[in-house]
Amino acid sequence: MASIQLKQITKTFDKHDVIKDLNLDIEDGKFTVLVGPSGCGKTTLLRMIAGLEVQTSGQIYVGGKDVSKVAPGQRGIAMVFQNYAIYPTMSVRENIEFGLKNNKVPKAERTELVEGIAETVGLSDYLDRKPSTLSGGQRQRVALARAMVKKPAVFLMDEPLSNLDAKLRVQMRIELIELHKKLGTTFVYVTHDQVEAMSMADKIVLMNKGEIQQEAPPEVMYHTPSNAFTAQFIGVPPMNISAMSDGFSFGFRPESASLSKEKLLGAFAAHGRIVTREMLGSETIYQLKTEHGSFMIKSIDDSFRVDDEVHIAVKQDKLHFFDARQKRIAPSEPAYEQSLDLLRGRRYG
Amino acid sequence: MTQVFPIARRVLEYVLKLCLLMVFIFPFLWMISTSLQTFRETLAYPPTLVPAVPQFVNYLTALEAGPFGTYFKNSIIITLSIIVMQMVVLIPAAYGFAKYSFRGSGFLFSLVLLAFMIPGQVTFIPVYLMMADWGIGRTLLPQIIPFMTNAFGIFLLRQYFKQVPEELIEAARLDNASELKILWKLMLPMSKPALATIALFSFVSHWNDYFWPLVMTDSAAVRPLTIGIAMLRETEGISNWHVIMAGNVILVLPILLVYIFCSKQIVKAFVYSGIK
Missing domain, CATH: 3.40.50.300 (P-loop containing nucleotide triphosphate hydrolases)
Incomplete structure (x- = not known):
């Protein structure tokens, strides 16, 4: 040894x-x-x-x-x-x-x-x-x-x-x-x-x-991936990452989003249309087109179909933020609040 | 496709192959046939292919016409020495060229290829002078030393070695094997077909060599079989073709035997496509 x-x-x-x-x-x-x-x-x-x-x-x-x-x-x-x-x-x-x-x-x-x-x-x-x-x-x-x-x-x-x-x-x-x-x-x-x-x-x-x-x-x-590369390399499908302003971006794992036909509330919420559906047995992977880009969503609910209009929401503790250098921002860092504001601003603006 | 077409094609194929076979085998058959004829039969017109009574005595006559025991012994010593020496030189050389990158390896390898392309007739005078200078004219050495390396052999074995996956050698290094052991226990067993081919080609060309011993030898004590057979022609001023052909059969017999033993390996050497 x-x-x-x-x-x-x-x-x-x-x-x-x-x-x-x-x-x-x-x-x-x-x-x-x-x-x-x-x-x-x-x-x-x-x-x-x-x-x-x-x-x-x-x-x-x-x-x-x-x-x-x-x-x-x-x-x-x-x-x-x-x-x-x-x-x-x-x-x-x-x-x-x-x-x-x-x-x-x-x-x-x-x-x-x-x-x-x-x-x-x-x-x-x-x-x-x-x-x-x-x-x-x-x-x-x-x-x-x-x-x-x-x-x-x-x-x-x-x-x-x-x-x-x-x-x-x-x-x-x-x-x-x-x-x-x-x-x-x-x-x-x-x-x-x-x-x-x-x-x-x-x-x-x-x-x-x-x-x-x-x-x-x-x-x-x-x-807790240390950067966007890690976040996207580990996990299938990889973490959804979407750009915000100032080079900042946010992300969430495909299984972290809740999916519903009704409007949902969360730190991040969006509305979109299902483009593809992969039924894997115990879970189903949907590809969703939204105004913020395309997201992969993993769900145990296989009842949604292609072309369905759906809502997604992600809780704050499931969100990840990355700075302009692609580094992950920990919740304890000051930049975290700033990122949250950016996300909110984007949601409401 | 119809049934007729493949059959016609096959017939044509066999006819062509048969023709080709005849071209290659006819001189051989004629040699054997002539070696069993009487002197009169060899002169008859039209020539006969099947002798009336096979004259095995021709072989005895050929063998008694000169010191064939000595010739035979010389041929064997010369050819085997050459093959052994060539292997000693070409195996490490091929391994070096195949698996090591060192400064000037490309240049050195092109020198080897160059040696492969220069005909012996170009170099025989300087080599002759050198051998004469060394004072070894009365020994078999002048017929061995110039052939101690084999450019074609280095080339063929290098190509073969190159096909051996690098990981095998690395695995052996991790198994704490020395380079010599890797060569001996790994590379050579995997290259048997190539080694057999090189040895056979070398055997045939040096066993049959006529030009060089003719230049280098001046006494029966150091002459090989080829010269001995050629000298049968001069024994009685008239060409005794039946005796000469008997001598030729004796000459090629060892080659045939070697080929029969090696043919499987040789075919392998040329179809070898790596290890799965």
């Missing part, structure tokens, strides 16, 4: 800073998810922790030790790759054993470890098979077993579920959460899928354009 510290990390590709002066503490034993749109630098960050990419400047500490100049194989790290990266010419056993062999683990111990791990991930019957004869899910397990058998201090995972079909992905997600609980090791998981991040993380690190936008547990990130 080990914590990870990144200090003043900069990574430059072709004179272009992909990551600049980044600082990040990853807690020991926690499931940390790096999430963000493609090209945000999350995979580069992971690869630098692994040692597969060398940072242009800055230090990386694993378990308090500076590993900036340590070879990937000696950092006490295991990594699961997006396409599994299973050695195709080796059997499942040889795949799992390869790292142990390189670390000069005696044969008897090796066999015991490999068979124990195979049991854990349910590969015992496949140890002598070649990877090409395995299904996607089984290959994923080989990749996991290969990582686990080394008993690493840190697990790195680079979008490990993106090659699986939807059903298997949900199942593997649960298995990974259980695995983390069982091992108690530090997990660092990269994904572009915010649902994956929300469902698995102890802590989410949301990145955009090489910068950390927010680090927080899923519920904190959902309820």
